[in-house]
Amino acid sequence: MHFSLDRHHPTPLVQQLSEQLQAWIEQQRLRPGARLPSIRALAKAQGVSASCVIEAYDRLVAGGWLEARHGAGFFVATRQAGAQREVGESWGEATDGRWRQFREDQAALLKLGCGWLPVAWRAEAELAQAIRQVSRGAAEALFDYCPPQGLASLRLQLHKGLVRRDIAAEPERIITTQGASHALDLLVRTLLVPGDTVLVERPGYYNLYNLLRLHGVRMLEVPRGASGPDLVALEQLLAAHRPRCLFINSLYQNPTGTSLTPKVAYRLLELAREHDLRIIEDDLYADFQDGPATRLATLDSEQRVIYLGSLSKTLSSSLRVGYLVAEPALVARLAELKMVSGIGTSRFAEQVVGQMLANGSYRKSVQRLRTRLGQHMAKVLGQLEANGWEVFCEPSGGMFVWARVPGRDFAELDALALANGVLLTPGSAFDPQGRASDWLRINVAYGQDVRAQAFFQHAGRPPAA
Amino acid sequence: MHFSLDRHHPTPLVQQLSEQLQAWIEQQRLRPGARLPSIRALAKAQGVSASCVIEAYDRLVAGGWLEARHGAGFFVATRQAGAQREVGESWGEATDGRWRQFREDQAALLKLGCGWLPVAWRAEAELAQAIRQVSRGAAEALFDYCPPQGLASLRLQLHKGLVRRDIAAEPERIITTQGASHALDLLVRTLLVPGDTVLVERPGYYNLYNLLRLHGVRMLEVPRGASGPDLVALEQLLAAHRPRCLFINSLYQNPTGTSLTPKVAYRLLELAREHDLRIIEDDLYADFQDGPATRLATLDSEQRVIYLGSLSKTLSSSLRVGYLVAEPALVARLAELKMVSGIGTSRFAEQVVGQMLANGSYRKSVQRLRTRLGQHMAKVLGQLEANGWEVFCEPSGGMFVWARVPGRDFAELDALALANGVLLTPGSAFDPQGRASDWLRINVAYGQDVRAQAFFQHAGRPPAA
Numbered sequence: 045m046h047f048s049l050d051r052h053h054p055t056p057l058v059q060q061l062s063e064q065l066q067a068w069i070e071q072q073r074l075r076p077g078a079r080l081p082s083i084r085a086l087a088k089a090q091g092v093s094a095s096c097v098i099e100a101y102d103r104l105v106a107g108g109w110l111e112a113r114h115g116a117g118f119f120v121a122t123r124q125a126g127a128q129r130e131v132g133e134s135w136g137e138a139t140d141g142r143w144r145q146f147r148e149d150q151a152a153l154l155k156l157g158c159g160w161l162p163v164a165w166r167a168e169a170e171l172a173q174a175i176r177q178v179s180r181g182a183a184e185a186l187f188d189y190c191p192p193q194g195l196a197s198l199r200l201q202l203h204k205g206l207v208r209r210d211i212a213a214e215p216e217r218i219i220t221t222q223g224a225s226h227a228l229d230l231l232v233r234t235l236l237v238p239g240d241t242v243l244v245e246r247p248g249y250y251n252l253y254n255l256l257r258l259h260g261v262r263m264l265e266v267p268r269g270a271s272g273p274d275l276v277a278l279e280q281l282l283a284a285h286r287p288r289c290l291f292i293n294s295l296y297q298n299p300t301g302t303s304l305t306p307k308v309a310y311r312l313l314e315l316a317r318e319h320d321l322r323i324i325e326d327d328l329y330a331d332f333q334d335g336p337a338t339r340l341a342t343l344d345s346e347q348r349v350i351y352l353g354s355l356s357k358t359l360s361s362s363l364r365v366g367y368l369v370a371e372p373a374l375v376a377r378l379a380e381l382k383m384v385s386g387i388g389t390s391r392f393a394e395q396v397v398g399q400m401l402a403n404g405s406y407r408k409s410v411q412r413l414r415t416r417l418g419q420h421m422a423k424v425l426g427q428l429e430a431n432g433w434e435v436f437c438e439p440s441g442g443m444f445v446w447a448r449v450p451g452r453d454f455a456e457l458d459a460l461a462l463a464n465g466v467l468l469t470p471g472s473a474f475d476p477q478g479r480a481s482d483w484l485r486i487n488v489a490y491g492q493d494v495r496a497q498a499f500f501q502h503a504g505r506p507p508a509a
Numbered sequence: 510m511h512f513s514l515d516r517h518h519p520t521p522l523v524q525q526l527s528e529q530l531q532a533w534i535e536q537q538r539l540r541p542g543a544r545l546p547s548i549r550a551l552a553k554a555q556g557v558s559a560s561c562v563i564e565a566y567d568r569l570v571a572g573g574w575l576e577a578r579h580g581a582g583f584f585v586a587t588r589q590a591g592a593q594r595e596v597g598e599s600w601g602e603a604t605d606g607r608w609r610q611f612r613e614d615q616a617a618l619l620k621l622g623c624g625w626l627p628v629a630w631r632a633e634a635e636l637a638q639a640i641r642q643v644s645r646g647a648a649e650a651l652f653d654y655c656p657p658q659g660l661a662s663l664r665l666q667l668h669k670g671l672v673r674r675d676i677a678a679e680p681e682r683i684i685t686t687q688g689a690s691h692a693l694d695l696l697v698r699t700l701l702v703p704g705d706t707v708l709v710e711r712p713g714y715y716n717l718y719n720l721l722r723l724h725g726v727r728m729l730e731v732p733r734g735a736s737g738p739d740l741v742a743l744e745q746l747l748a749a750h751r752p753r754c755l756f757i758n759s760l761y762q763n764p765t766g767t768s769l770t771p772k773v774a775y776r777l778l779e780l781a782r783e784h785d786l787r788i789i790e791d792d793l794y795a796d797f798q799d800g801p802a803t804r805l806a807t808l809d810s811e812q813r814v815i816y817l818g819s820l821s822k823t824l825s826s827s828l829r830v831g832y833l834v835a836e837p838a839l840v841a842r843l844a845e846l847k848m849v850s851g852i853g854t855s856r857f858a859e860q861v862v863g864q865m866l867a868n869g870s871y872r873k874s875v876q877r878l879r880t881r882l883g884q885h886m887a888k889v890l891g892q893l894e895a896n897g898w899e900v901f902c903e904p905s906g907g908m909f910v911w912a913r914v915p916g917r918d919f920a921e922l923d924a925l926a927l928a929n930g931v932l933l934t935p936g937s938a939f940d941p942q943g944r945a946s947d948w949l950r951i952n953v954a955y956g957q958d959v960r961a962q963a964f965f966q967h968a969g970r971p972p973a974a
Contacts, residue, residue: 095665098665098668098679098680099661099662099665099680102661102664102665102680102681103661105681105837106656106657106658106661106681112679112681112837114679114812114836160653160654163648163649163651163652163653164648166648166651166652168648168651168652171644171651171652172644172645172651175640175641175644175651175857176640176641176644179636179637179640179641179644180637183628183629183631183633184628184827185827186631186633186636186637186640186825186827187628187631187633187636187825187826187827188625188628188826188827189625189826189827190827191571192571193571196564196567196568196571197564199567200560200563200564200567203563212579214563214567214577214579215563215564215567216567216570216571216577217577222687222851222855223851223852225849225850225851225852226850226851226852229849229850229851251848251849251852254849255849255850258846258849258850347579356852360651360652360857361652361653361654361852361856362649362650362651362652362653362654362655362855362856362857363855363857364851364853364854364855371579372570372577381723383716384690384694384716384719384720384723385690385691385694385720385723386687386688386690386691386694386829387688387690387691387716387821387826387829388829389829390687390827390828390829390855390858391826391827392640392825392827392828392858393855393857393858
């Protein structure tokens with residue numbers, strides 16, 4: 045077994061090695077169950093360090109290509125990535141495609157279905173500068189634990205931003221979290237017990253479904269349409285099941301890109317009052333929008349709405365900073381759980397984000413993002429139409445288009461995508477029950493890459509000229 | 510109401526204002542239930558910004574001195590900090606003193622009972638440099654999500670460190686967490702269901718007790734002695750209750766500072782085998798020790814021990830980086846939960862820590878800490894003895910001494926401490942049932958501060974000359 049590694053190539057040696065190993069496995073030059081050379085032997089044969097081989101093997105283990113057997117070495121996995129895997133425990137062992145966008149070994153593919161913006165779009169100079177400033181400031185930011193509710197200076201900045209969205213959220217009603225998913229976890233653990241029933245949108249956020257399933261909570265599905273949840277279906281479910289709460293994206297919903305209309309929002313709040321329903325409004329795409337928008341937390345006069353926000357989509361997914369707005373008594377319980385389950389958030393990250401909110405660099409960077417996203421959205425919508433794709437609803441902004449090609453199922457689309465170097469996220473991931481779907485979530489930020497362009501064209505069914 | 514604020518004083522205006530407001534409340538110049546001036550009015554009267562007043566009020570709300578009533582303003586709390594509060598939900602609403610070390614408003618007091626090192630002891634130059642290096646490196650570290658098991662480069666460094674501790678932990682057996690408490694949370698949620706029975710040490714880590722109580726897990730208490738858990742009591746509990754697992758600190762136990770002897774460790778593993786018990790070894794003080802030490806994970810040949818580590822105590826509590834070692838199948842389930850409950854850890858923080866582990870700056874900084882801690886431990890032990898304190902067991906290292914003054918209860922010690930500007934952590938916090946205790950956890954790193962010295966002397970009962 046010998047691989048040709050190029051020390052002068054910009055691709056790191058670890059990646060070259062793991063990609064070539066993966067290719068050997070894919071081509072069956074290494075068969076399932078075959079034993080790999082020892083770390084030392086391969087390192088010597090290739091003239092690389094042992095740590096290079098360890099990391100390459102490790103990536104392939106993470107990707108499901110290799111198995112590590114304790115004390116016996118590394119073996120080609122008998123069930124391989126991409127092949128159908130057995131369903132594991134009820135809440136899964138990453139058995140489906142949900143986390144494949146997060147794998148380090150998939151870096152070569154264009155993640156057209158992913159839920160974040162390209163690194164190249166991000167405010168690198170501004171964030172790096174804020175980080176360096178904090179690193180030179182008070183040492184507490186580098187070393188100390190964060191207070192239970194989060195850093196007061198960050199909460200003050202978040203409060204100011206919420207006032208601009210017409211949401212009355214004094215700093216004592218705000219608690220910081222490690223992103224919106226962490227906020228959802230704190231809420232589910234605090235508000236719900238196994239056996240409770242809640243309302244979710246379909247299609248919707250797959251990680252919310254996973255979380256509710258893990259917690260033993262029963263999901264009732266409300267179809268999401270162009271102007272919000274289907275209110276007729278919602279009213280029937282409310283009457284029949286008395287669910288505890290509704291989870292919703294008002295703006296640029298994930299994955300459909302649709303937004304609540306004022307009429308639907310008012311009626312939703314009326315129904316919530318009639319049926320004593322709490323609403324958990326996950327507004328993590330808020331800053332992709334400027335000017336007036338319809339938000340439940342803005343309209344809510346009864347503290348029925350718990351409001352979630354995040355800096356992961358607009359600033360950084362790496363820093364893990366999000367927040368939640370609720371009544372002070374609930375915030376106190378959430379703060380207790382936040383401490384018990386992990387002694388709080390990162391003071392350093394909160395200081396960095398607070399600084400960018402305070403000095404205006406965050407505001408300027410999201411203005412740039414909005415402009416760029418708007419341009420990409422318009423182009424992708426035009427290209428999909430030209431290639432005979434069907435779009436669920438033209439979004440007015442945000443990252444996502446929900447689209448399909450009539451007559452093509454996911455397996456077909458996935459094969460066409462991979463052939464063009466594109467990694468999709470299956471539409472089934474956005475279904476509460478994981479049902480097969482021919483719809484795809486397309487992240488428009490990646491839509492002008494040549495691989496995406498080729499995929500749109502090859503997968504599409506353009507109308508006869 | 511007017512406060513004299515000094516713009517030229519190094520204490521920030523917010524802190525000056527909040528401290529003076531707190532003093533007014535303490536002196537009952539502002540009575541419980543009294544309404545505070547509006548933010549605008551106080552800002553105008555004092556010639557400060559509205560955000561300064563907001564932050565001061567906010568700190569006092571967080572400290573329990575004020576209450577915010579929605580739409581009506583701020584009021585002096587009717588039940589104030591320090592006074593006896595009602596017990597809330599079963600898992601509490603921070604009703605005891607557990608989180609008082611984390612409050613921003615207690616910054617003026619010496620936290621003699623806290624669980625971390627002073628900022629001045631930390632490797633500020635080294636950490637700041639690593640942060641700046643990462644900020645100038647690949648943009649992925651600033652922006653991208655982290656892979657489910659944690660950054661491969663960090664896990665490789667952790668693996669190397671574990672090899673030096675004679676613990677066989679290949680990178681695929683390691684998963685990163687946001688500190689050891691987060692690791693405990695992932696484990697409890699994955700391994701235990703409500704109604705399960707587990708073994709904990711008494712006294713022990715209060716946040717573990719909170720976590721188990723929150724999860725509905727029943728705790729059996731094993732007394733901790735000078736050489737480890739009481740094996741006679743342990744064997745009886747194992748025979749009578751068949752608990753699922755044991756949570757233990759082998760080294761420099763929190764709060765007693767005691768370490769396992771080899772004899773106790775061997776017998777513990779024998780008992781674990783006989784009774785099919787899993788052991789969760791929280792070794793977060795590992796790096797405070799150099800040279801041979803007795804660890805269960807080192808001796809374990811059956812993968813019975815799940816091993817936890819953290820960088821919070823030795824490097825930074827702000828970055829939130831810890832890890833856990835277990836068999837790959839369990840690691841896969843933990844990784845799934847880690848993603849579902851928060852989409853993973855901070856890539857930035859893991860890159861920074863990985864870099865300091867790789868370039869040797871972490872190793873050098875903990876060598877300095879060990880030397881300094883050893884000197885402080887020796888001094889504090891001598892001073893406690895000279896002042897007639899009783900020490901549970903002289904620790905061979907680490908941060909903690911478990912001590913008391915014969916004849917003085919906690920209320921008496923707490924009053925003496927506050928009179929000397931010292932904030933204690935009550936011994937009751939380290940009891941699984943919160944029973945009153947006259948023992949105190951003393952963090953030796955703070956022992957040479959004049960306030961600690963005065964407290965040791967005033968609270969002690971020196972033997973008659």
